[in-house]
Amino acid sequence: MRPVLFFVILLVGCSKPNQPAQETIAPQPAPAAADNRHVLLVFGDSLSAGFGLEAGLSFPDFLQKKLDAEHYPWHVVNQGVSGDTTEGGVARLDSALALKPEIVVLELGGNDGLRGLPLETTRDNLNQMIVAFQKAGAKVVLAGMTLPPNYGPDYIHKFEQIYRDLATEHKTVLIPFLLADIVTSDLRYIQHDGIHPTAEGCEIVSGTVLRAVKPLLTH
Numbered sequence: 001m002r003p004v005l006f007f008v009i010l011l012v013g014c015s016k017p018n019q020p021a022q023e024t025i026a027p028q029p030a031p032a033a034a035d036n037r038h039v040l041l042v043f044g045d046s047l048s049a050g051f052g053l054e055a056g057l058s059f060p061d062f063l064q065k066k067l068d069a070e071h072y073p074w075h076v077v078n079q080g081v082s083g084d085t086t087e088g089g090v091a092r093l094d095s096a097l098a099l100k101p102e103i104v105v106l107e108l109g110g111n112d113g114l115r116g117l118p119l120e121t122t123r124d125n126l127n128q129m130i131v132a133f134q135k136a137g138a139k140v141v142l143a144g145m146t147l148p149p150n151y152g153p154d155y156i157h158k159f160e161q162i163y164r165d166l167a168t169e170h171k172t173v174l175i176p177f178l179l180a181d182i183v184t185s186d187l188r189y190i191q192h193d194g195i196h197p198t199a200e201g202c203e204i205v206s207g208t209v210l211r212a213v214k215p216l217l218t219h
Helices: 059-069 086-091 093-097 110-114 119-135 153-170 199-216
Strands: 038-044 074-080 103-107 139-143 173-175
Touching: 038 059, 059 074, 059 199, 086 093, 086 119, 093 119, 103 119, 103 199, 110 119, 119 139, 119 153, 139 153, 139 199, 153 173, 173 199
Parallel strands: 038 074, 038 103, 103 139, 139 173
Antiparallel strands: none
């Protein structure tokens, strides 16, 4: 039986008596230290954004903690936008590419499926994003998704096949189903909306993603 998925910174100048007041110069903040770590971009929707959770509890946040714990010099940038479709992803490609990511976890398409958008449109948009990221020198990890059973087996199969076909065509790493490790019979890792992971669920999902990206990491 198919899993059910209904899917975060006083200085006062004093002047001496009978002397012109001296100009008070406010202290300038120290420049931020340059972050020279490699960039791992998570480019997705609400599942990446950590919808319904406090800041710092999304799976990209947990992924950063795991990478830090293992001393990998990678900076996870979370560009998850709740409600985004693949069309929205294409529209914000320039801002993503400007980050010069070396690895991209592409997590989009779920909202396309839930809205019943044309499968060919979803495929074309995902293909355009993969090509753009790879052309810029990034390695892509494609995070697959599935749909609730009521969408029908034919539509679901064709939707899932988009990810498999694109991963094969572009030789990307594929996570067949991003949430596979948190789907349990009691859905305890899913929020009450039946769609989004809990904080504990996001921690588990970060492990799923880490296993996929680890072969691509360099110390």
